[in-house]
Amino acid sequence: MTFLQVVWTDEVTGRPGYLVIDRLGRGVSSGGLRMRAGVTLDEVADLARGMSRKEALAYEPGLNYQPLGGAKGGIDCDPTSPDATGMLERYVAAMKPLLRDYWATGEDLGLRQEAIEAACRKAGMRTTIDAVLPLLDDPDAALARLDEAFAVRVGDISLGDLAGGCGVAEAALTALPDGRTAVIQGFGSMGGSTARFLADAGVRIVGISDAHGLIANPTGLDVEELLRSRDPYGRIDRARLRPEDMTLPGDAWLDLDCDILIPAAVSYSVGVAEAARVRARVVVEAANVPVTPQAEDLLRARGVVVVPDVVANSATNSWWWWTLFGDIPAEADAAFAKIRSWMRRVVGEILAGADATGRSPRAVAYELSERNL
Numbered sequence: 001m002t003f004l005q006v007v008w009t010d011e012v013t014g015r016p017g018y019l020v021i022d023r024l025g026r027g028v029s030s031g032g033l034r035m036r037a038g039v040t041l042d043e044v045a046d047l048a049r050g051m052s053r054k055e056a057l058a059y060e061p062g063l064n065y066q067p068l069g070g071a072k073g074g075i076d077c078d079p080t081s082p083d084a085t086g087m088l089e090r091y092v093a094a095m096k097p098l099l100r101d102y103w104a105t106g107e108d109l110g111l112r113q114e115a116i117e118a119a120c121r122k123a124g125m126r127t128t129i130d131a132v133l134p135l136l137d138d139p140d141a142a143l144a145r146l147d148e149a150f151a152v153r154v155g156d157i158s159l160g161d162l163a164g165g166c167g168v169a170e171a172a173l174t175a176l177p178d179g180r181t182a183v184i185q186g187f188g189s190m191g192g193s194t195a196r197f198l199a200d201a202g203v204r205i206v207g208i209s210d211a212h213g214l215i216a217n218p219t220g221l222d223v224e225e226l227l228r229s230r231d232p233y234g235r236i237d238r239a240r241l242r243p244e245d246m247t248l249p250g251d252a253w254l255d256l257d258c259d260i261l262i263p264a265a266v267s268y269s270v271g272v273a274e275a276a277r278v279r280a281r282v283v284v285e286a287a288n289v290p291v292t293p294q295a296e297d298l299l300r301a302r303g304v305v306v307v308p309d310v311v312a313n314s315a316t317n318s319w320w321w322w323t324l325f326g327d328i329p330a331e332a333d334a335a336f337a338k339i340r341s342w343m344r345r346v347v348g349e350i351l352a353g354a355d356a357t358g359r360s361p362r363a364v365a366y367e368l369s370e371r372n373l
C-alpha cells in the first residue's frame with residue numbers, strides 16, 4: 001500500500017510532475033528526483049517501491065544510520081529544454097511542504113544535485129534533505145560533514161558521483177570475479193563512475209552509449225579521455241574520439257560481445273526482445289528498473305545472472321546517509337572501503353541465497369529487505 005501519491009500540473013507548461021512516497025521509515029522517506037520527457041506516475045511509483053527496498057537492505061545493526069522509507073519524484077520535461085530550470089523550481093515550490101517534513105531527495109536521471117539544491121534554496125529550504133534533519137543530534141555538524149564529502153573530488157569527479165559507480169563496479173566484480181570486458185549504457189553520474197572503477201580494476205570497457213548513440217572498441221575505450229569529454233548531460237564529444245573508436249546506433253549496445261552488461265541510463269531498456277540479444281554472463285542494474293520482469297525471466301533461463309538495482313545501485317543513497325549520520329568520515333578512501341565491503345557482503349549473500357534455493361537474486365534480495373523491514 002502506497003503512503004502518498006501526488007500529481008502536479010505545471011501552470012506554465014501544462015506538463016505534469018509526480019511524487020510517490022511509498023512508505024515512511026522513522027517518519028521520513030528517501031528517494032531521488034528525475035527529469036525525463038514522458039516520465040509516468042507508474043514509473044515513479046515503481047521507483048519509489050524500489051527505494052523502500054533499497055533502504056531496508058541497507059540495514060546494519062549498530063550504525064547511526066537506520067533505514068528510512070522510500071520515495072521518488074519525477075518531472076515530465078526534457079532536461080535539456082529551456083523550460084527545465086523553471087519547471088524544476090515550480091515543482092520544488094509546490095512540493096515544499098512534503099520536502100520539508102517527509103521527503104529527502106537528491107539527484108536522479110536528468111538532474112544534477114546542484115540544480116535541485118538551488119531550487120530548494122530558492123523555495124526557502126536549507127537543503128534537499130531538510131526532512132531528515134530532525135533525526136540528527138547535531139544537524140549543523142552533520143550537514144557540514146556532508147558538504148565536505150561532496151566537495152571531495154577524485155580525478156575531477158565528485159565523491160557524490162563516484163559513490164554510486166564504486167558500488168556498481170563492486171557488485172559486478174563480486175558477481176563475476178573473472179569478468180574481463182564490459183559494456184555500459186549511459187555515461188552520466190552512474191555510468192561514468194562505474195566505467196572508471198571497472199577500468200581501474202582491469203576490466204576492458206568495450207562499449208559505452210549516451211543519448212546520442214554507442215561508442216565501441218573491442219580493444220578497449222579510453223575511459224578517462226571520454227570522461228573528460230563529457231558534457232553536464234553525460235554526452236560524449238564525438239570530435240574527441242580516437243580513430244579506432246567506432247560510433248554505432250545506441251541500440252547496438254546489446255549486441256556487443258562482453259562479460260558484464262551494465263544498463264546505467266533509462267528504465268525499461270531491456271525488454272523481452274532485448275533480452276534475447278544480450279551476450280553477457282552478468283547484467284548489473286546501475287539504472288533503476290532497466291530490465292523488465294519478463295526479460296529477467298528469459299535471461300535467467302539462459303543462465304545470465306541479473307544483479308538487481310535495489311542492491312547494485314544503492315551505494316549513492318547509503319553513502320549519503322552513512323556520511324550524514326556520521327558512520328563514515330568525509331573522505332574518499334573511507335567511503336570506498338565502506339561501499340566495497342557492504343556491497344561485497346550483500347551481493348555475496350544474495351547470490352549465495354539464489355544458488356542455494358534456485359530463486360532469482362531479485363527474489364532473494366526482496367526477501368532480505370522484507371526481513372529487515
Ligand SMILES: NC(=O)c1ccc[n+]([C@@H]2O[C@H](COP(=O)([O-])OP(=O)(O)OC[C@H]3O[C@@H](n4cnc5c(N)ncnc54)[C@H](O)[C@@H]3O)[C@@H](O)[C@H]2O)c1
Nearest residue numbers: 108109110186187188189190210211234264265287288316
Ligand atoms: N545518480 C544517482 O545517484 C543514481 C543512483 C541510483 C540509481 N540511479 C539510476 O541510474 C540511472 C542513470 O542515472 P544518472 O544519475 O547517471 O543519470 P544522468 O542524467 O547523470 O546520466 C544519464 C546518461 O544516460 C544517457 N542516456 C539518456 N538516454 C539514453 C538512452 N536512451 N540510451 C543511452 N543512453 C542514454 C545520457 O546521455 C547520460 O549519459 C537512472 O536510472 C537512475 O535512476 C542514479
